Amino acid sequence: MARGEDTQDPHPVDRHVGRRVQEKRLGLGLSQTALGKAVGVSFQQMQKYEKGQNRISASKLFEIADFLNVGIPYFFDGYSSRPGLAEETAPAFDHDHPATRQSLEIARLAPQLPLRKQKLILEMMREMLEDGAGE
Structure with a gap:
């Protein structure tokens, strides 16, 4: 490019x-x-x-x-x-929001939780964003 x-x-x-x-x-x-x-x-x-x-x-x-x-x-x-050359199963890497210490810690800690708790936290974060608390 x-x-x-x-x-x-x-x-x-x-x-x-x-x-x-x-x-x-x-x-x-x-x-x-x-x-x-x-x-x-x-x-x-x-x-x-x-x-x-x-x-x-x-x-x-x-x-x-x-x-x-x-x-x-x-x-x-x-x-x-080159779009299209990445594996289709690979998630898109979104860099629109720079990493913070907190976001990196969330990413580091989340895999240590049971899957059920990971889903609960994800649901809570999505709700917070919908409520405008992500600002």
């Missing part, structure tokens, strides 16, 4: 990689300042990386991956540039 030179929107790959950095950072309980310091950039630059506003160079992505103890492919997991 090519972008015109006058396009100001972040490229979808840059947004995806940035969000994967953010998800891993939050999952490890790190601040943008801590991660930025570890890889030699300011927290403002880390914000721009996570939003996809600035592209992460290959060398910086390598440093981030090394510090977060993940492989480079981790940052591209869940992204497909």
